[in-house]
Amino acid sequence: MSDQSNTWSDERVELLRKLWAEGLSASQIAAELGGVTRNAVIGKVHRLGLSGRAKSAAPAASRPRKAAPTRSPSHPMTQPANPTVVRGNTALAAAPEIEAEVEPQEAFQPQEEVVVPLSERVTIMELREAMCRWPMGDPTTPDFRFCGARSLLGMPYCAHHARIAYQPAADRRREKKVLRS
């Protein structure tokens, strides 16, 4: 097969025009196209003569998600629904004793130990290099998202998901037991 994935074929230029018109940033478009950097995208955009656009779709686009609104534990009305919620690498010491409370409807996820609030998950467009790309939810639905927590250096996952990802289920189960005893 001919591989022209990293050349500016008519199709790719068309997609570039479309995404650029939609207000996506150069890096987002580059990620979407694949095989090109944001510099390449910007360069092409200028060569095509379509620079200044109606910047509205993706306003500042600086920070997709704040670390966490971080409600105080003492706040009576904002208690998390699940005590096993873990964010970043700061809460690995969550008490194992209270993790026995698992929603039956969530039992679908075989080994999902980490619960990330919906509001903190990120879409594929919001996903950045330094974000955890652990998939959460049904990939076939539009609301499919990723964990989005800060990933470990040089790893695609945050501390918690990396631990899950790189350990066989058996070991995980055992470690759990050890942890409890």
Add this chain to the structure above:
DNA sequence: CCCTGATTCGC
């Protein structure tokens, strides 16, 4: 430090 687009310039 994260990100953005703009510009330059060797290829």
Add this chain to the structure above:
DNA sequence: GCGAATCAGG
């Protein structure tokens, strides 16, 4: 024409 390096900015 292409895009890495660089620049200027939020």
